[in-house]
Amino acid sequence: MLRVDTADRDIDIIEARGNASLQFLAGIAGTGTDLARRHKVYLDIVTVAHVPEDYSERLLDVFTGEFQNLRLKAFERHDLALAKLGRNADHDREDVKRLAAGPGLDPELLRHRYESELRFQFGRPESADLTLEFWIEMIKEVQEVQAHQGPDRAVLRPLNRSKIQ
Secondary structure (H helix, E strand, O other), X not given: OOOOOOOOEEEEEOOOOOOOXXXXXXXXXXXXXXXXXXXXXXXXXXXXXXXXXXXXXXXXXXXOOOOOOOOEEEOOHHHHHHHHHOOOOHHHHHHHHHHHHOOOOOHHHHHHHHHHHHHHHOOOOHHHHHHHHHHHHHHHHHHHHHHHHOHHHHHHOOOOHHHOO
8 A cells, every 4th residue: 555645655565476586676666766766656675564364365456467577466455454553653544544434444354354364473462452443443433434424535634533422
């Protein structure tokens, strides 16, 4: 997912297959490269990540058939949200709010995947458990705002928790 609240945007890469190595990709499109400066987007190689165990079965094709020698895949929305859970940075929460404002983010499916595919990966999962509960509450609030205000306003404006009662 691209973060839209920064001048430069990153595309997180967790795996490359075929002849291209992660180091090669970072060398041509990583931060500080000519390509990144020109397009204000760069590849960010992720070396440590907690991702749902079966995420690869749910990867979505991006730009199918557009490139002869390149296949891009992206996380399904629940897997994307869960991949951000361990870090729980401000921009991760904003990304999850944007996902919640779109179609198809189911808090119960998120909880199920966390419990069955991700929780065991955390050495001490209690902190991640609390983060998940907060995120589920946040997702439900965003979806409630969206239901009352419409999708455009819910996505464009950050969630104002003081107005939700």
